[in-house]
Amino acid sequence: MVKIGQFFENYLKKESFFIDKSVLFSNYVPDEIIFREEQLQEIANILAPTLRLENPSNLFIYGKTGTGKTISIKHILNSISEIASNNKIPFKPIYINCKLKKVADTEYRLIARLIEEFGQEIPSTGLPTDEVYNIFYKLLDKEKQIVLLALDEIDQLTKKIGDEILYNLTRINSELKNSQICLIGISNNLVFAENLDPRVKSSLSEEEIIFPPYNALQIQDILKRRAKKAFKEDTIQIGVIEKCSAYAAREHGDARRAIDLLRVAGEIAERSGSHIVDMSHLDEAEKKVESDKVISTAINQPKQFQSVLYSILFIAPQKKSFFTGEIYEVYKNLCKQTRLNVLTQRRISDILAEFDMQGIIHATIISKGRYGRTRDISLSIDENIVIKLKEVLEKSLNLT
DNA sequence: AGGTATTCACATGAAACTATTCTCTGAGTTAGG
DNA sequence: TAACTCAGAGAATAGTTTCATGTGAATACCTGT
The missing domain is CATH 1.10.10.10 (Winged helix-like DNA-binding domain superfamily/Winged helix DNA-binding domain)
Structure with a gap:
């Protein structure tokens, strides 16, 4: 007991490396996204008509994992809805990750999730699917509004249950009187659209944007920015960030991985009582990240x-x-x-x-x-x- | 030697089945008026 | 008579099984020289 008490005492006394660790988690949305200006501008151009209550083109975004797709879309949705609410424009952004199990990985659940977004609960099972569709239509068409529906990891969805939903969703517009819905598909499979129903394909990918992988230098910049916010000054040994980004660049420029790695390295350093994050911590972090990934997938x-x-x-x-x-x-x-x-x-x-x-x-x-x-x-x-x-x-x- | 046919040990696909969870509905039951 | 209970019908879903069909090349089997 005494020992444990002592441990907590020491823990408190020990200074943390971190100012704000949340910056290093993958759900953090920075207020500035670098190296993606072009793509952001393009998306903005495409989606801007929503502010005039015109239905924009459907949009499709490709790019491998950790290339900033999700973050960019979230960023854009945030800023449009901010402006919309300032100007009293009826605009509803919805972001859904289709990969989340038990949340949005089937037709029924996806629609149920959408209904939830409009503030109504739907039982998780028991209702016929077309019934759920009807509720959704009614809800959607109740008032005039523009809905921006971003479906992340859309390839997972179609892989599992086919492209019928997408067809239905793209067709919804013609049946609605008041509202309009605009789809944004996000996929990290570059050839995803190839094996879609041609009707779906043509209407979904009216506009396409590709997110190329970051190169090592870009990852370095991103890491530095994040590190500046997350870590206290002079707690990271010179070269650690460089090496970290090299690791990540080696694997098709996955920025998320690099950020994860840096965070874990920080945690390891902190736990080991070191006063600085150095190379050895980074190496260990790489091992840990790798093994954690494998073991947690196995356990689940x-x-x-x-x-x-x-x-x-x-x-x-x-x-x-x-x-x-x-x-x-x-x-x-x-x-x-x-x-x-x-x-x-x-x-x-x-x-x-x-x-x-x-x-x-x-x-x-x-x-x-x-x-x-x-x-x-x-x-x-x-x-x-x-x-x-x-x-x-x-x-x-x-x-x- | 060269050519063709077989054949193995699975892969791949489609459909159907099972078990579980959950809703909805309507018949029967109950308590109070 | 209104409220309540409860069984049964229907749905969605995950995880399988069953049945059917596909497949690439090392071998077996010919064939003609």
């Missing part, structure tokens, strides 16, 4: 997924690559031990495909000629994470 998977993953980890040290069938055999034995019911190979195949998508494994479909066709699978997780991951999975699956 259902039991069956965990079993399959564990089976993979079991084989991995023995061979550099292995096939679906081998994993299935191991998995079947594992299920016997854990008393889980055994899923069909068909299902395992899908699970493996998902792991591949998540980047946990690397799988290529190969043909072994006379000996069939299968996935050639190799683990793409760092070795020292594997050990930790294995422990975590054993605990979760109640293995001894």
